[in-house]
Structure formats: C-alpha cells, structure tokens
Amino acid sequence: MDPRNDYIQAITRRHFFQKGALGLGAAALASMTDLPAQAAKLPSSGVGGLPQLPHFAPKAKRAIYLFMAGAPCQMDLFDYKPQMNQWYDKDLPESVRQGQRLTTMTSGQSRFPIAPSKFKFTPHGENGTMVSELLPYHAKMVDDIALVKSVHTEAINHDPAITYICTGNQLPGRPSLGSWLSYGLGSMNENLPTFVVMTPNWSGRQQAQALYNRLWGAGFLPSKHSAVTLRKSGDPILFLSNPEGVDSSLRRRMLDSVSKINQETYRLSGDPETQSRISQYEMAFRMQSSVPELVDLKQESQATLDMYGPDVSKPGSFAASCLLARRMVERDVRFVQIFHRGWDQHGNVARDLPAQAKDVDQAAWALIQDLKMRGLLDDTLVVWGGEFGRTIYSQGGLSKDNYGRDHHPRCFTVWMAGGGVKPGVVHGETDDFSYNIVKDPVHISDLNATILHCLGIDHSKLSISTQGLDVRLTGVEERHPVKQLLL
Structure with missing residues (x-):
C-alpha cells in the first residue's frame, strides 16, 4: 500500500484538468516573461x-x-x-x-x-x-x-x-x-x-x-x-532570528534542501499550498535583513x-x-x-x-x-x-x-x-x-x-x-x- 499513490489516484477528473490548466498557464506565462527578473524590477502594478x-x-x-x-x-x-x-x-x-x-x-x-x-x-x-x-x-x-x-x-x-x-x-x-x-x-x-x-x-x-x-x-x-x-x-516576527549555532549560510542551505523536497511534493500532488510554503520560507529568509531595518525607529x-x-x-x-x-x-x-x-x-x-x-x-x-x-x-x-x-x-x-x-x-x-x-x-x-x-x-x-x-x-x-x-x-x-x- 502506497498512500501517496492512493492520494494521486483519488484526484477527480475535474481536479486534474483544473490543476493541469493552471500548470500550463503558469508554464506559458513563465515562457513569455522572466518572473524572477520581473520580481527584481518590482513594477508598481505588482508581482x-x-x-x-x-x-x-x-x-x-x-x-x-x-x-x-x-x-x-x-x-x-x-x-x-x-x-x-x-x-x-x-x-x-x-x-x-x-x-x-x-x-x-x-x-x-x-x-x-x-x-x-x-x-x-x-x-x-x-x-x-x-x-x-x-x-x-x-x-x-x-x-x-x-x-x-x-x-x-x-x-x-x-x-x-x-x-x-x-x-x-x-x-x-x-x-x-x-x-x-x-x-x-x-x-x-x-x-x-x-x-x-x-x-x-x-x-x-x-x-x-x-x-x-x-x-x-x-x-x-x-x-x-x-x-x-x-x-x-521580542522579535517583530516569530522565528525571524536564527537559532543559536545557525548562521545565514546554513539556513540558506537548509531552505534550498527543503525547497527541493517541496517542489517534488508539488509535482506529485499539485497542492498549491506547497507552493505557498516555498514562497513563505523564502520571504522569511529575506525578511531577516529587511524587518530589523524596518522597525528601527532610530532612523527617524x-x-x-x-x-x-x-x-x-x-x-x-x-x-x-x-x-x-x-x-x-x-x-x-x-x-x-x-x-x-x-x-x-x-x-x-x-x-x-x-x-x-x-x-x-x-x-x-x-x-x-x-x-x-x-x-x-x-x-x-x-x-x-x-x-x-x-x-x-x-x-x-x-x-x-x-x-x-x-x-x-x-x-x-x-x-x-x-x-x-x-x-x-x-x-x-x-x-x-x-x-x-x-x-x-x-x-x-x-x-x-x-x-x-x-x-x-x-x-x-x-x-x-x-x-x-x-x-x-x-x-x-x-x-x-x-x-x-x-x-
């Protein structure tokens, strides 16, 4: 018995086509625009x-x-x-x-x-x-x-x-x-x-x-x-600081490994929440430098x-x-x-x-x-x-x-x-x-x-x-x- 395969096979036909359409749409969009580059430019219309x-x-x-x-x-x-x-x-x-x-x-x-x-x-x-x-x-x-x-x-x-x-x-x-x-x-x-x-x-x-x-x-x-x-x-956001003994380079390697696991999970299940977790982990990593600067009112x-x-x-x-x-x-x-x-x-x-x-x-x-x-x-x-x-x-x-x-x-x-x-x-x-x-x-x-x-x-x-x-x-x-x- 393989619970993962049971889950995949249980996906309904409607769910399959819905997720497939979203996946194809995302792939088509990615082929027309460089999303990471677009995010870096940060246009006012939003990413x-x-x-x-x-x-x-x-x-x-x-x-x-x-x-x-x-x-x-x-x-x-x-x-x-x-x-x-x-x-x-x-x-x-x-x-x-x-x-x-x-x-x-x-x-x-x-x-x-x-x-x-x-x-x-x-x-x-x-x-x-x-x-x-x-x-x-x-x-x-x-x-x-x-x-x-x-x-x-x-x-x-x-x-x-x-x-x-x-x-x-x-x-x-x-x-x-x-x-x-x-x-x-x-x-x-x-x-x-x-x-x-x-x-x-x-x-x-x-x-x-x-x-x-x-x-x-x-x-x-x-x-x-x-x-x-x-x-x-305390920390402006929970778990923003690295645990004792963990520096930024180690946390980066950890996130890269977790991201690979989550990407494979998403490939198998198509669950959009997996993508949400990936993006949230990445945002948390970036906020380690942006949030302390944000809340430092001494700059005013x-x-x-x-x-x-x-x-x-x-x-x-x-x-x-x-x-x-x-x-x-x-x-x-x-x-x-x-x-x-x-x-x-x-x-x-x-x-x-x-x-x-x-x-x-x-x-x-x-x-x-x-x-x-x-x-x-x-x-x-x-x-x-x-x-x-x-x-x-x-x-x-x-x-x-x-x-x-x-x-x-x-x-x-x-x-x-x-x-x-x-x-x-x-x-x-x-x-x-x-x-x-x-x-x-x-x-x-x-x-x-x-x-x-x-x-x-x-x-x-x-x-x-x-x-x-x-x-x-x-x-x-x-x-x-x-x-x-x-x-």
Whole structure:
C-alpha cells in the first residue's frame, strides 16, 4: 500500500484538468516573461497578482486601515447632535427605534433614556465641520479627510460585525480585505510581506473584545495571502532570528534542501499550498535583513518622532504602529491594518472614551501629515473606523457624568483620506438622535467597494470560485463605490 499513490489516484477528473490548466498557464506565462527578473524590477502594478488587475488606473497603490475594534461612539466624536440636550433622560421614542433588534444587554431594560454627549463640539476647517473636544488633532485635519456619517451594517454583535466588515460575511472562513488585495494585485516589493497587521496596546476599557486571526486570514485563498503579524515585543516576527549555532549560510542551505523536497511534493500532488510554503520560507529568509531595518525607529528624525507624540517611543503603542505603517508603505507594503482595541463603552463613557481617543488622535493626524509631507498621501489610501456604532440611549444607569452605550448597527462614522478620496467632504446624514440615516446611506460593502475602487479594482469583477459559487468581498447584493467621495 502506497498512500501517496492512493492520494494521486483519488484526484477527480475535474481536479486534474483544473490543476493541469493552471500548470500550463503558469508554464506559458513563465515562457513569455522572466518572473524572477520581473520580481527584481518590482513594477508598481505588482508581482504575483491577477493578470487582468488593476481593472483601471488606480489612484491608490497601497492602503492603511486604522480599525477601532469595539465600535467608537459616533455621537461623542463626530456626529454632533445638540438637540439631544433637550432630551436628557427622556425615553427614546418608539417612532425612532421602529422595533429595531436590540442586544441582550439592553433588551431587558424598562427604559431607554437619552444620553446626550457630555463632550463639547466646535467647528473646524473650511466647511465648519463639527468635531468633539476629544479629538483636537483630528479637528486640525478635517480638510484632509472625508467624513462618512452614514455607514451601516446588519450585524449587532461584535464577532459577526467585525468579521463582516473585514471579510464581507458574518460567518468565518472568507478571505479578508487585505488578502483579496494581495491575491488580486500582488506585491510591490521583494523583501517585505504584501499584507501586515499590528495589534497595539490601548489605554481605555481594559476588558476588550478578542481579535481572531481570521480577521486578517486568507480564508479559501492560498495561505500566502494571509497577513504577517508584527509583534509588540521580542522579535517583530516569530522565528525571524536564527537559532543559536545557525548562521545565514546554513539556513540558506537548509531552505534550498527543503525547497527541493517541496517542489517534488508539488509535482506529485499539485497542492498549491506547497507552493505557498516555498514562497513563505523564502520571504522569511529575506525578511531577516529587511524587518530589523524596518522597525528601527532610530532612523527617524526627532521632528518626525515629536509629530507622532511621546508614545511613539513605546513599543506596541498605537503611535509606534502608525509610524511603522508609514515606513511600510514607504517600502511598498501593499496593505497595512492596525487593530486598536478597547472601543466598547457599555459603561463609563466619561472615563474610558477620552483615554481611547487620546491614544489614537495625535498619531492618526501625524500619519496623514507625514504621508502628505513625503508625497505619499496622493497614492496611499487611509481608512479609520470600527464595526458598528453606539446607541444614543444609555445602557444601565444614567447621570450627566456617567453613561454607557450599547451596540448600534444602523449608523456610524468612518473617515477616509488620500488615494483618490476627496478631502474636506462630509458625506451622509443621520437623524437628530444619531439613530437612523436620513441621507446617503453607505453599507459596509459599499465602503469596501470604494476601497477596492481606489486601488483600481471593480469589486464586481474580483471573485474566486469555491464550493460552486463565485465569491467576492462585497457579497451578492448590488453594491457600488461611493462616487461622491472620489476624486
């Protein structure tokens, strides 16, 4: 009995022709172009992506997504609702709620008392955009960003909601946004990953929702399209350093031997994951020199460090992560995603939200200014936002100094900047209660379609066949990029 032959013989006719076609296509492509030479030249269109992409000339070559995991309170930060001061401690009218589904955390409440924001708002920028006192640095850059107040989703609990916006489906198992970009557009550099994720420390609510690898995973795409995660301490990437007694030449010989074994395995089985392993081993070897240089912030000027604020010198801080993100896109990393946790203010908004806002305010502003000064903002898209919004009514008790807010999927705020996005725009409008959208709704799949559009991708044409379905990031419903946001 030979299990290997049994496996090979078990391959179906359809599998055989599918793999054969891919193999012939790869061979034909290799005969027309020198792929190693192409990789060395590193054209801006990318190496390893789909040949038909981009679908049109992109405004953005790369993107940074600042994800506020836990859902920021839109009416305490960006969605100014002064009328609510007259509604303090009055119940949310049923005509506003309209029978909306509630979480189990507030569905049992006998009352839904209105909790106006206790934070002061002032106008900023050419259009007088209202911004909370919690975000003084954001207030200085309203003319650089597009503020979208009408984003909405169907999910009402954290895990399905964050999975939905990151992968296009509430159920786990789909590729993440960064993985789709890696798969479709390929890499622009030879020595760093195409997709990198960071999960910095936070200062606010200490009990935060968990983050799962599937939020930046490749799903049913080849695993090489998953994100590489930068760690907050020790080696930036696990096993980056050689073990004691192993030098670079020995590791090179070891990788060459492993590669020969994997190539033979691939020849016999045709499993694409074998090729993924080969490419990942090679990338790991190259990153031994590129990553230490990348994370060495001592190369930055004091003026740059000061711009990001005092926390930039603390490994694992949001400020350090933002500076690293700039250094990555400067080196043509395609997609960087920073997950900042702790935005889940079910209670004590007055204590926890200011700490959260302070954590990200200066660093996010500095990132935009830094990119702009270096001429990178025009072709780098930056996105800031969470998975859903917060309720205007208080969860639990209510006082003028303390209140909590439950999950709210019907409206929340996201901002975008650079990479083909109109600066200084405020898009969408909510009702007086920041509860329902009254103008220009933007579904999270419309938001993802807009991100793809900025990178030269028609979202309806980026799909992969799996389990008999043509699956795409934006789902099967009709979605559109938000043209009012685009240059």
